[in-house]
Amino acid sequence: MLPSLLAITARRLRVFPAALCAQTRLYAAAATERKKFYENVSISHGEGGFEINLDRRKLRTPQGKIFTAPSEALAVAVATEWDCQRDVIKFYTMHLTTLCNTALDNPTLRNKEQLITAALKFLETDTVCYRVEEPPGLVELQRNEWDPVIEWAEKRYNVVIGSSTSIQGPIIPTETKDVFSRHLASYNSWGLLGIEFIISQLKSLVLTMGLIDRHLPVEKAVLLSRLEEEYQIQRWGNVEWAHDYDLQELRSRTAAGTLFVHLCSESSTIKHKLLQD
Amino acid sequence: MAALGSPLRTFHGLLRELRYMNGVTRYRDTAAYKYIREQFRRNQVTEEKLCRAQQELHFQASTYLCLLHSVRNHDMLHQEYHAKGERSPEQVAGLVGLKLPKQPGGKGWE
Numbered sequence: 240m241l242p243s244l245l246a247i248t249a250r251r252l253r254v255f256p257a258a259l260c261a262q263t264r265l266y267a268a269a270a271t272e273r274k275k276f277y278e279n280v281s282i283s284h285g286e287g288g289f290e291i292n293l294d295r296r297k298l299r300t301p302q303g304k305i306f307t308a309p310s311e312a313l314a315v316a317v318a319t320e321w322d323c324q325r326d327v328i329k330f331y332t333m334h335l336t337t338l339c340n341t342a343l344d345n346p347t348l349r350n351k352e353q354l355i356t357a358a359l360k361f362l363e364t365d366t367v368c369y370r371v372e373e374p375p376g377l378v379e380l381q382r383n384e385w386d387p388v389i390e391w392a393e394k395r396y397n398v399v400i401g402s403s404t405s406i407q408g409p410i411i412p413t414e415t416k417d418v419f420s421r422h423l424a425s426y427n428s429w430g431l432l433g434i435e436f437i438i439s440q441l442k443s444l445v446l447t448m449g450l451i452d453r454h455l456p457v458e459k460a461v462l463l464s465r466l467e468e469e470y471q472i473q474r475w476g477n478v479e480w481a482h483d484y485d486l487q488e489l490r491s492r493t494a495a496g497t498l499f500v501h502l503c504s505e506s507s508t509i510k511h512k513l514l515q516d
Numbered sequence: 517m518a519a520l521g522s523p524l525r526t527f528h529g530l531l532r533e534l535r536y537m538n539g540v541t542r543y544r545d546t547a548a549y550k551y552i553r554e555q556f557r558r559n560q561v562t563e564e565k566l567c568r569a570q571q572e573l574h575f576q577a578s579t580y581l582c583l584l585h586s587v588r589n590h591d592m593l594h595q596e597y598h599a600k601g602e603r604s605p606e607q608v609a610g611l612v613g614l615k616l617p618k619q620p621g622g623k624g625w626e
Contacts, residue, residue, distance in 0.1 A: 282547060312551065316580070319548040323537035331594075332587050453575045456520060457582045480597035480611075487590035494583035501576055 272327045280322040282314050289314030293321065302344040309429065313339070313502040334495030338436060342429045342503075354431045355423045358438050359416055366443040366464055368402045368409045377470050384463055391454055392445045396422065400445065419444065430504035437496035440464075440489060450497045457494045465489070523570075526578045527556050533584035552577070 277293035284290075287307040291298040291314065298306040298321070308314040313335065320333040330337070349357075367385040371377055389400050398418050403409035423431060437447045441464040449455035455463070462469060465486065472482055520526065530552055534543040543549055556577070559570045609616050 280547075312555075312576075315547050315551045319537070319546065322546060322548075329591065332591050334583070334587070453572065456575075457579055480593065484590065484593045484597065487586045487593060490586035491583055491590055494579050494586060498576065498579045498583060501572075501579070 272329055275324055275326055275328055277321075280318045282311075282318050291318050291321065300340045300343045302346070304343055306339065306343065308339055310502050313499070316498065316502070332491075334492055335499060338433060338495060338499045342432050351424070351428055351431060354428070354435050355420055358423060358431070358435045358444060359420060361438050361442060362400075362411055362416065362419065362444045364408050364442075365400075365445055366441065367445050368400065370402050370404045371467075372404050377467065380470055381466060384466055388445055388449055388455070388463065392448060395452065395454075396448075419448075426500075426504050430500050433496050433500035433503060437493055437500070440492045440496065450493070451500055457490060457497060461486070461490050461493055520574055520578050523556070523574050523577070526574060526581055527552070529581045530577060530584070533581065533588065536588060537584070 277296070279294055281292045282289055283292055285305065285307055287305070289308045289311055291306055291308075300306055306317075308317055316335050317333075317339060320336050321328075367388055370381050370385075385402070389402060392398070393400055396415075396418055398415040399412050400415060401409045401411075423434065426434065434447060434451060437450060438444055441447055441460060443464055446455065446460045446464055450457065450460050468482070468485075477483065531543070531549075534546065534549055534552075537543070538546055555573060559573045603611075606616055
């Protein structure tokens with residue numbers, strides 16, 4: 240019994256890392272830089288939407304599908320990302336291309352329900368609902384900055400969210416989750432992917448909805464998400480290669496996600512307009 | 517609705533980012549320039565009216581401006597601090613405003 244078990248373990252150990260390596264290589268390779276291999280970028284109308292042409296070749300996703308964007312604005316923005324690369328293609332600056340690729344390839348094979356569940360999971364530990372009890376300056380800052388956003392969300396969606404200083408976080412009623420779950424279900428899978436991306440950047444569903452509903456500009460939402468860090472920076476000083484670097488990265492990712500959602504779900508934004516007044 | 521300032525300011529900001537990306541002579545030929553100009557023109561209103569379509573466009577434009585601006589800044593910081601591999605002890609000391617002490621007689625083991 241024991242030797243056979245050992246054999247199985249050994250086989251697993253040998254097989255699994257190899258498979259994992261192949262998987263990461265596939266995606267990690269795309270994440271670095273590459274020499275620029277084209278001169279002109281153009282947009283053309285294809286069957287599935289707007290396609291991007293690099294010289295005469297069609298842009299493809301990492302899995303080899305032809306790249307298609309659902310709206311002209313998104314296609315222009317993606318084409319601009321490719322067009323403004325100099326001698327090397329810096330993939331880490333091309334957030335919209337990355338988001339489109341993820342939506343087209345769906346490498347993690349998640350469906351709409353799984354995306355909604357993943358998004359709602361953040362509500363239980365939402366950044367703006369977690370409060371500190373000391374130092375007094377930060378307590379006050381959190382109250383003054385975060386309370387209005389929570390109030391806005393409670394009014395806009397007619398739900399109870401609340402905040403807590405307990406380590407377990409606030410208790411979110413089931414009805415609140417149902418309301419958000421129904422609301423998120425009205426977005427298409429591209430829109431949902433974008434929303435989940437922003438939530439995982441800001442660590443907050445409330446702030447993300449503020450962005451999607453155009454209640455908060457990107458800079459403000461990012462500031463609110465990093466409130467404690469900003470407080471510590473004011474107290475202890477700013478370090479450019481850590482704080483500013485993080486800030487700019489978070490801003491660019493959040494802005495890309497927001498733009499992506501708005502450009503992918505024009506029809507669902509029209510629904511909001513009727514609801515708001 | 518978020519306060520965003522004047523649309524013209526956002527428009528000028530976008531043009532500035534396009535110039536950074538494409539150069540002063542070439543930026544007017546890009547698809548992005550043509551698209552942005554067209555959208556701003558189409559949504560211009562002369563009356564002081566609450567126009568939701570215009571506000572939505574302005575929100576989108578300022579989001580795009582934020583994207584271009586922060587991507588440029590992030591890449592600049594990346595090139596400056598993170599893209600060159602490991603630093604020498606002298607460079608690390610220089611980063612925090614310090615200098616390594618000089619030893620006049622050599623370090624002894626050279």
